[in-house]
Amino acid sequence: MSNSRCDDGGRTIVAITRCRDELADDMARVLQDIGGLDSFLHADDRILIKPNINSHLPAPAAVDPEFLTGFIDLLRAHGYADLAVAESSGRSWAPTSDVLRDKGLQPMLDERDVPLYNLDEMEWRRVHTGGSYLPEVHLPTILSDYDRLIFLPSLKTHGNTGFTLAIKLAMGLTPQEDRELFHQTSVAGAIADLARVVRPDLVLVDGRTAFIDGGPDFGTRVEPGLLMASGDPVACDIEAVRILLQYGAGPHLGTSDPLATETMRQVSAFRPARIVVRWS
Numbered sequence: 001m002s003n004s005r006c007d008d009g010g011r012t013i014v015a016i017t018r019c020r021d022e023l024a025d026d027m028a029r030v031l032q033d034i035g036g037l038d039s040f041l042h043a044d045d046r047i048l049i050k051p052n053i054n055s056h057l058p059a060p061a062a063v064d065p066e067f068l069t070g071f072i073d074l075l076r077a078h079g080y081a082d083l084a085v086a087e088s089s090g091r092s093w094a095p096t097s098d099v100l101r102d103k104g105l106q107p108m109l110d111e112r113d114v115p116l117y118n119l120d121e122m123e124w125r126r127v128h129t130g131g132s133y134l135p136e137v138h139l140p141t142i143l144s145d146y147d148r149l150i151f152l153p154s155l156k157t158h159g160n161t162g163f164t165l166a167i168k169l170a171m172g173l174t175p176q177e178d179r180e181l182f183h184q185t186s187v188a189g190a191i192a193d194l195a196r197v198v199r200p201d202l203v204l205v206d207g208r209t210a211f212i213d214g215g216p217d218f219g220t221r222v223e224p225g226l227l228m229a230s231g232d233p234v235a236c237d238i239e240a241v242r243i244l245l246q247y248g249a250g251p252h253l254g255t256s257d258p259l260a261t262e263t264m265r266q267v268s269a270f271r272p273a274r275i276v277v278r279w280s
Contacts (some may be wrong), residue, residue, distance in 0.1 A: 011276040012235040016243075018280070019208055019225045023070045027204070030227045033278045037078050040202045040231055041148055046082045047075065048146035050200070052154045052169060054090040054216050056102035060154040060209045061217045067206045068152060069108050076112070085109060086142065088119035088172050090216065091179055096120045117142060124175055131193025133185050138175050139198065151200040151233065155226070155240055156211035157219060157249050161188050164216050165205065165240045166233035170198040195233070203236045204229050212249040222247045235275045242271070 007013055015033035019026045031037055041047065049072070051063040059067070068085070075083060089099040096118050100106060109116045117140075124138040143149070151169045158164040160183075168191050171182065182190040207226035211219030224247060230236035271277075 007276055009276075011274050012230070012232045013276055013278060014228065014230040014232070014235050014239045015278045015280070016207075016226055016228050016239065019227060023066060024074055026227055027071060027074050029280055030229045031074075031204070033280055034229050034231060037075070037080070041080060043079050044082070045080065045147040046145065047080055047084070047148045047150060048143070049083065049085045049150045049152060050169060050173065051085065051087060051152040052164075052172075053087045053096075053099060053103060053105070054172070055093040056099050057217055059206065060156045060211055060221070061215075062099075062103065063152060063154065064206060064208075065103070065105055065108060067208075068105065069112065071152060071204060072109075072112055072114055084115040084117060084146070086117040086119055086122075086140070086173070088174075088176070090172075091176055092217075094120070094176055119173065120176065127197050129193040129196045131189075131196055133189030134181060134191075134193035137181070137194060137197070138178050139173055143173070148201045149198075150202045150204070153203065153205050155205055155207035155209070155224065155228075155244065157213055157215040157244060159215060161191065163237070163241050163244060163249075165237045166200065166203045167191055167195050167237050170194050170200075173198060200233055202229070202231055203233050205236060205240055207240070207243065210244060210247065212244055212247050220248075235272075238272065238275065239277055 013034050015030045017030040051068050053062050055062050089096040093099050119140050122140040122142055125141050127139050128136045151166050153165045153169045205228035207224050207228055210222050210224055212222055213220045
């Protein structure tokens, strides 16, 4: 398996495509620009997909069902058979069972013979992050049953952390009770610590619509008409934030978390030399 997180110069690849065809074709194109699915996955991999189902609300508040099922169909078309979806809703929308019911995903996944795991009902194991903001956290034991983890975030801002993209999506893999810990110091710092122990193998961002203020559930909606893909969640978030800023996200970002605010300033100032962006 080649390492398509990086190009020949060792730089991290982030692909961005302007949606102009059928969704399946746009997905295939942006993934090909980072080396194609075969660069990240083996045919016999057990693949766990973590979308953004914070609530039952329409995209970008929560995943567009067409986006999730379209990606599953694309994986199946490329020969990846062992697939599952796992999710836990945001605290204000809990329980997750209500959100999944109202979102209407279960019949679509049943039709594709893809299990949908409600993480509220899973067993957990305690994990030490090695960080200072979130020293330990619980993660679902089901993670060890899968070889690859794929994140499907939406493009949007967040009232506390400034933005909620690939890195913050990992928070949905923690139990509702643990999420109080994220708010005891800096949510941004805790999420960075979580990223030490949860790293997706592939990120595919739905940027067809976006929030440029508010979030994660309600905000000013714009239509960038983009898809993004990368094997590096940090690099993907950096470029996604730059897009949010280009569409008007600004002073709002990170207003309730000074650490997040400083991160936003740094991200908007320059692109790290290690990142190469491929537009199509």
